[in-house]
Amino acid sequence: MQPDLSSFDDTSKRLKISKPTLRRLADKGALRTITIGARRLIPELEIQRVIREGVGTPRPRRARNTKVAAAR
Numbered sequence: 001m002q003p004d005l006s007s008f009d010d011t012s013k014r015l016k017i018s019k020p021t022l023r024r025l026a027d028k029g030a031l032r033t034i035t036i037g038a039r040r041l042i043p044e045l046e047i048q049r050v051i052r053e054g055v056g057t058p059r060p061r062r063a064r065n066t067k068v069a070a071a072r
């Protein structure tokens with residue numbers, strides 16, 4: 001039985017992240033991929049792990065409307 005595999009395009013849409021970000025995660029080993037011929041694919045179990053656990057550290061959010069807040 002062949003495991004369920006997804007392309008980078010499909011996975012980036014599912015995870016709502018860009019393809020370059022997805023490739024960076026795969027290149028640094030934070031996301032496991034399988035290579036078949038010239039194609040790199042992501043196993044469904046790996047996608048589920050990322051949904052459940054996440055990967056990496058989120059960037060801190062910048063405060064918005066700082067000019068408006070300072071003017072008050």
